[in-house]
Amino acid sequence: MIETRGLIKVFQDKKRGQIRAVDNVTFTCKPGQIYGLLGANGAGKTTTLRMLATILEPTDGTALVCGHDVIDEPEKVRANVGFLSTATALYPRLTSQEMVEYFGRLNGIDEATLKKRVNDIFSRLDMNSFRDRRCDKLSTGMKQKTSIARTLVHDPQVMIFDEPTLGLDIMTARTIIEFIRECRQRGKTVIFSTHIMSEVEKLCDVIGIIQSGKLLAEGSLPELRERYRERDLEEIFVKIVAPLYVTQENN
Amino acid sequence: MNLRNVAIVYRKELREALRDRRTLISSLLVPLVLFPLLTAGLGAAISALVGKAKEEIPTVMILGGEDSPGILAELRSSDKIKIVPTQQNWKDQVVNKDIRAAIEIPPGFQDDVAHQKAATLLIHNYEGDMKSAIATDNIQKSLQKYRDRIVHDNLAAQNIPDTALKPFDIKEHNVAPPEKVGGAAFGGVIGYMVILLCLTGSMYPAMDLTAGEKERGTMETILSSPIARVDLVLGKFFLVLTAALVTAALSVTSMGASFTVLEHLHAFDKAGADAAQLQLHIGFTTVLSIFIMVLPVAVLFAAALMTVALFAKSYKEAQSYISPLMFIVIIPAVAAMLPIDLDAKLALVPILNASLLCKELVTGTYHWNFIAIIFFSTCVYAGVALFLAVKMFQREDVLFRS
Numbered sequence: 001m002i003e004t005r006g007l008i009k010v011f012q013d014k015k016r017g018q019i020r021a022v023d024n025v026t027f028t029c030k031p032g033q034i035y036g037l038l039g040a041n042g043a044g045k046t047t048t049l050r051m052l053a054t055i056l057e058p059t060d061g062t063a064l065v066c067g068h069d070v071i072d073e074p075e076k077v078r079a080n081v082g083f084l085s086t087a088t089a090l091y092p093r094l095t096s097q098e099m100v101e102y103f104g105r106l107n108g109i110d111e112a113t114l115k116k117r118v119n120d121i122f123s124r125l126d127m128n129s130f131r132d133r134r135c136d137k138l139s140t141g142m143k144q145k146t147s148i149a150r151t152l153v154h155d156p157q158v159m160i161f162d163e164p165t166l167g168l169d170i171m172t173a174r175t176i177i178e179f180i181r182e183c184r185q186r187g188k189t190v191i192f193s194t195h196i197m198s199e200v201e202k203l204c205d206v207i208g209i210i211q212s213g214k215l216l217a218e219g220s221l222p223e224l225r226e227r228y229r230e231r232d233l234e235e236i237f238v239k240i241v242a243p244l245y246v247t248q249e250n251n
Numbered sequence: 252m253n254l255r256n257v258a259i260v261y262r263k264e265l266r267e268a269l270r271d272r273r274t275l276i277s278s279l280l281v282p283l284v285l286f287p288l289l290t291a292g293l294g295a296a297i298s299a300l301v302g303k304a305k306e307e308i309p310t311v312m313i314l315g316g317e318d319s320p321g322i323l324a325e326l327r328s329s330d331k332i333k334i335v336p337t338q339q340n341w342k343d344q345v346v347n348k349d350i351r352a353a354i355e356i357p358p359g360f361q362d363d364v365a366h367q368k369a370a371t372l373l374i375h376n377y378e379g380d381m382k383s384a385i386a387t388d389n390i391q392k393s394l395q396k397y398r399d400r401i402v403h404d405n406l407a408a409q410n411i412p413d414t415a416l417k418p419f420d421i422k423e424h425n426v427a428p429p430e431k432v433g434g435a436a437f438g439g440v441i442g443y444m445v446i447l448l449c450l451t452g453s454m455y456p457a458m459d460l461t462a463g464e465k466e467r468g469t470m471e472t473i474l475s476s477p478i479a480r481v482d483l484v485l486g487k488f489f490l491v492l493t494a495a496l497v498t499a500a501l502s503v504t505s506m507g508a509s510f511t512v513l514e515h516l517h518a519f520d521k522a523g524a525d526a527a528q529l530q531l532h533i534g535f536t537t538v539l540s541i542f543i544m545v546l547p548v549a550v551l552f553a554a555a556l557m558t559v560a561l562f563a564k565s566y567k568e569a570q571s572y573i574s575p576l577m578f579i580v581i582i583p584a585v586a587a588m589l590p591i592d593l594d595a596k597l598a599l600v601p602i603l604n605a606s607l608l609c610k611e612l613v614t615g616t617y618h619w620n621f622i623a624i625i626f627f628s629t630c631v632y633a634g635v636a637l638f639l640a641v642k643m644f645q646r647e648d649v650l651f652r653s
Contacts, residue, residue: 012648055474056647075477083475089468093270094263105259106476134270150472 001189002029002052002158006061009047009213021047023213024061029191029206031157034184036204037193038237044213045193046085049162052191053083066157066189079107082151085162092136096127096146099135100153107154114153121149141172148179159183161192165199177203197233207233211241252485256478260486268456268490277455278494282448282502287509301381308333309351309386312341314375316356321364322372325397326354331389345377351386352376364401431614439588442609444506445499445541446584446602449549450556452498453491454573457556460487462569465561470650484557484644488637491553499545503538540612544622547629548605552580554636561643561650598624601632 009022022044029035039045050056052063054074063070066080090099097118104114122128125145130138135146151159161180165173180203183190194200200207200221207224209217217224217240221233228236268274311332316323327334335350344350355373357363363370374390377383403413425432464470473483556573563569580602587606591597598604604625611618643649 050471053475055471056651075479078475078477081475085471088472088475090472091263091267091469092467093267098263098266102259102263103476106256106478108477 001031001067002027002035002063002065002191004028004048004052004061004063007048007051007058007063008060009044009051009056010059021213022051022058025210025213025215026061027206027208027215027218029189031189032184032187033205034180034190034192034203036200036207037191037210038195038197038200038207039193039210040195040241043195043210045195045210046162047213048210049083049085049160049191049193052077053081053160054078055083079154080157082154082156082159083162084147084151084160084164086164086166086168088147090135090138090143090146090150093134095132095134096138096142096149097122097131099146100149103150104153109154117153117155118149121152125149140168141175144168144172144175148176156188158189159191161190163194164192165194165196197237201233209237209240216240253479253482256482257485257489260478260483261489264456264460264487264490265493268459268494271459273455274459274494278452278498279501281451282498283505287505292509304382305385307382307385309382309389310335310349311386311390312337312344312350312353314341314353314355315358316354316360318359319356319361321361322356322394322397326390326393329389329393331393332386342375345375345383348377348380348382351380351383352390354390367405435610435614438610438613439606441503441541441613442587442606443584445503445545445609446548446606447581448499448502449495449545450552450577450580453495453549453553453556456491456494457553458560458563458566458569458573460491461557461561462563463566465563465650466565474650480644481641484641488553488557488640491557492549495549495553496542496546499549500542503541537612537615540617541609544605544608544612544626544629547626547633548602550633551601551629551636554633554640558636558640558643561640593618593621595621595624599628601629605629 004025004027007022007025008020011019011021013019025044025048027035037045037048047056051058051070052065054070054077057071057074065077068076068080070077091102094102100118100121101114104118109117122131125148127142127145127149130142133142135143138146159180161176164176164180168176177199180190180192184205192199192203204221206218206220208215217227219227224233224236225231228239230236230239268278308330309332311326312335313323313326314337326332338344341350341353345353353375355375357370357372360370360372372394374387376387402416406413406416427435464473474480556576559572559576560569563572583600583603584606586603587610591607593604593607593611597607598621608622608625611621
């Protein structure tokens with residue numbers, strides 16, 4: 001379960017002064033549900049997700065992840081979260097198995113359990129053929145599978161995906177999409193950011209549209225269609241975002 | 252702080268470091284191969300070349316002196332110089348190193364000397380050229396003998412003993428044991444080398460584990476794990492510290508081994524007695540003392556380098572930040588080779604204090620009050636640097652600088 005309460009993040013920039021990257025964002029994401037955070041580049045998606053993963057600290061407001069406060073109990077939050085983005089790379093000089101084991105140990109898993117869990121994940125994701133290969137020698141697909149295994153090793157209740165398919169080929173992207181679906185089936189709380197409309201249509205139970213750090217609209221796809229009287233998600237998105245987007249561009 | 256997590260990070264960083272060619276080169280190959288070659292090998296080569304230059308009889312030209320047969324005979328009888336026929340272009344020949352020096356004897360030199368009038372001989376040489384300097388030295392020794400004989404004859408003619416002119420002799424007598432003499436000569440260099448190698452050994456891992464991690468995109472990966480940032484910094488810090496100490500230890504060991512081997516092979520024999528007489532005996536206690544003193548310095552370097560490198564966005568940027576640090580370290584380390592004695596104020600100057608202390612330890616001198624001041628002050632500096640490194644890892648604007 002994720003509950004954000006008036007999340008705000010302000011960055012200081014020498015040239016531009018204060019930048020309100022996330023501005024009073026409140027939403028809830030329940031177990032067995034995929035929450036899609038849809039927004040253009042620079043809308044505030046990554047900053048929001050980084051705050052939920054406790055990589056960044058909110059300037060104001062807070063969020064509860066599995067009942068733990070992101071400000072007061074960041075380590076407990078991270079122990080319940082699997083975070084995957086295109087920016088979360090692998091250690092090039094570790095093998096695929098060593099990479100996954102390293103994160104398992106950091107999550108406090110004992111050696112016997114870790115061994116069993118690593119074997120299960122590697123079999124499930126069909127990774128045994130490259131488990132002893134160094135990460136810098138892996139193909140993009142193998143790297144993505146290793147990243148998925150890394151996020152799964154501690155069996156987190158919450159999965160956070162920040163534009164996980166960005167720059168990936170179709171086949172690798174499909175693996176990720178399948179994996180996100182599987183997370184929902186297993187009852188995990190999933191939050192997923194993207195600017196690819198088709199992915200949102202395919203996956204998300206609830207969609208949050210974000211622009212200039214503000215959550216402008218929220219609801220399921222049928223709800224949004226009805227509210228904005230548009231069939232196509234792209235048209236709905238443009239209708240919601242356009243006024244703020246023009247202002248932002250002019251600024 | 253969770254020691255288990257610190258150990259997990261340390262083991263992982265160590266595993267990666269041992270698989271990294273650049274770390275292996277800077278921490279193992281350089282101290283084990285390059286430094287013995289550069290220090291002992293190059294030193295032996297220089298000694299051999301200097302020895303060879305000293306053995307060579309320099310060619311010298313005499314300008315004038317036709318009316319002074321005495322000095323001509325003296326110069327020609329010397330087996331330390333070889334007189335060649337005079338030519339007009341003697342100056343060019345000195346500059347082109349065809350001859351090593353030319354002696355100019357003024358007209359009427361012998362008469363002037365006989366009548367006890369002041370006379371001057373001029374040696375034309377090539378300043379800065381070693382072989383020309385050797386030729387000048389040999390000429391001066393021959394002329395000194397000739398002058399002493401004239402003085403002796405002049406005094407004898409007037410029944411005055413030589414002691415009237417030279418009532419007493421001055422001699423030097425060294426009371427320091429040979430190992431202390433060697434320590435005084437090499438101590439400053441050893442301190443400089445150990446400190447410099449601590450720095451160079453920690454430079455690459457410090458950049459790789461901070462700016463390198465940001466550049467490769469693994470920083471966000473590790474920050475999303477439940478590890479506390481202080482544990483992450485300490486795990487990385489201990490690896491950088493290990494690299495610094497391993498580099499320094501291997502360098503000192505390999506240098507010591509190289510000198511021992513060269514001594515056994517009598518490589519210094521040709522270089523003359525000077526080098527061979529400088530004995531350098533460093534016992535286990537001294538080595539241990541040096542490493543105990545260097546430990547806080549290594550901590551200071553590891554933490555300071557990590558703090559600076561973390562600020563950089565990329566490995567390349569980190570290099571440009573860290574290069575100036577080299578000068579900050581080299582200058583006080585080199586200053587310890589100058590005739591400076593350790594005092595209470597200098598004992599508080601970081602790096603210089605440790606370098607000066609190394610010099611004292613090598614000579615077997617233990618000033619316990621200074622040792623205490625240096626150890627504790629360096630520990631304080633190291634602690635501050637480590638605190639800054641931890642603080643830096645908690646700053647979002649540094650970790651996600653773009």
